[in-house]
Amino acid sequence: MRTERKNRGEVMRFFATAAKGTEGALRDELREARFREVRADRGGVHFEGPIEEGMRACLELRIAVRVLALLAEFEAETGEALYEGVSRVDFSPYVDPQRTLAVRAACKDSRLTHTQFIAQKTKDAIVDQQRKQLGARSSVDLDDPDLGVFVHVVRDRASLYVDLSGESLHRRGYRKRIEEAPLKETLAAAILRLSGWDRQSPLVDPMCGSGTIPIEATLWARDVAPGLLRERHGFERWPNHDETQKRRITDMREAARARVKSEGPFVAGSDVSPQAIETAKQNAKAAGVRLHFSRADVRDVEPLEPPGFIVTNPPYGERLSGGEELYRGMAEAFRRLSGHTVVLLAGTPEISRAMRIRPSKEITVWNGPIECRLFSYSIR
């Protein structure tokens, strides 16, 4: 059997996935963190480097949802061709029969049209290889696998990836409780970067819910790598995660800890719900950051001194509390904040209509299945 194996030091191709509309923000983040061969694409950003760069991406990136490493690309017009292509890759570095496996698939403009069939064929090829080599096979665990495999078939060509991140990177580990309609941590981080915040000016979220935006703002401003808050990543569950790799990730974690700034800018959150404030406080404590949280109505928002940023995600849809009247009052309060930048993640056009001023920037971003607009207003 001819196998394709990735050796240490070899340059690998990675794909960091991102929420739709945030790919540009993730590209900027990767460039700023000095990753190489960075290129934005639909649904994520490509980059390259040795395996350690993939590990570093899991530790440092705030906007990426997953970090995938490309193992092979091949023609897959039929189930047999797919099976053959997967069989040529040596999976022993990534999974052994004592560990579990899950395969996910996506396809587009291809002869193979059933994602479940693609996932099944891929899984069969991996476990048949294990049986031949080792006389035993991994079992499947769809909830918490030791190895996640992704196969994307586009125009009859398959790209086979392993997932370095394991659990989705939005699960930083600090959100012990949530309130209604919480933003994913990765989307909050993307919104903050897209808002143009300089990480120094004061920032307030006056409808902070579980506190995600203020917490992510503080972690970013103080350069706390999000992976420091997570117990372990996917690659730490692979058989090839040997002593050398363990030392590398320990060194990376120590270097990241050394970069953390003890002080940050003024960041605060408020909400009309006392329960939300309690949740936000607990989450901030779990994240190890000190923040100002208070109970207040957004319509009473006060100017910041010096003027800074308001970044918020007003309620909308079925969960809306307040409706048009809330939007009108909120917009009036925001228009009084001269010298401030107001950034709103809006799930309904009613929010921008209520603002009655032209946004300086408007970007479409997806909050899960919901198409939203991110509006930036420079208040004069």
Ligand SMILES: C[S@@+](CC[C@H](N)C(=O)[O-])C[C@H]1O[C@@H](n2cnc3c(N)ncnc32)[C@H](O)[C@@H]1O
């Ligand atoms: C979409 S949620 C924000 C979610 C938050 N970004 C998070 O990650 O948890 C909207 C929040 O607005 C709050 N809210 C509703 N009416 C308000 C008002 N008049 N003043 C302040 N907050 C209000 C709700 O209590 C809710 O927590």
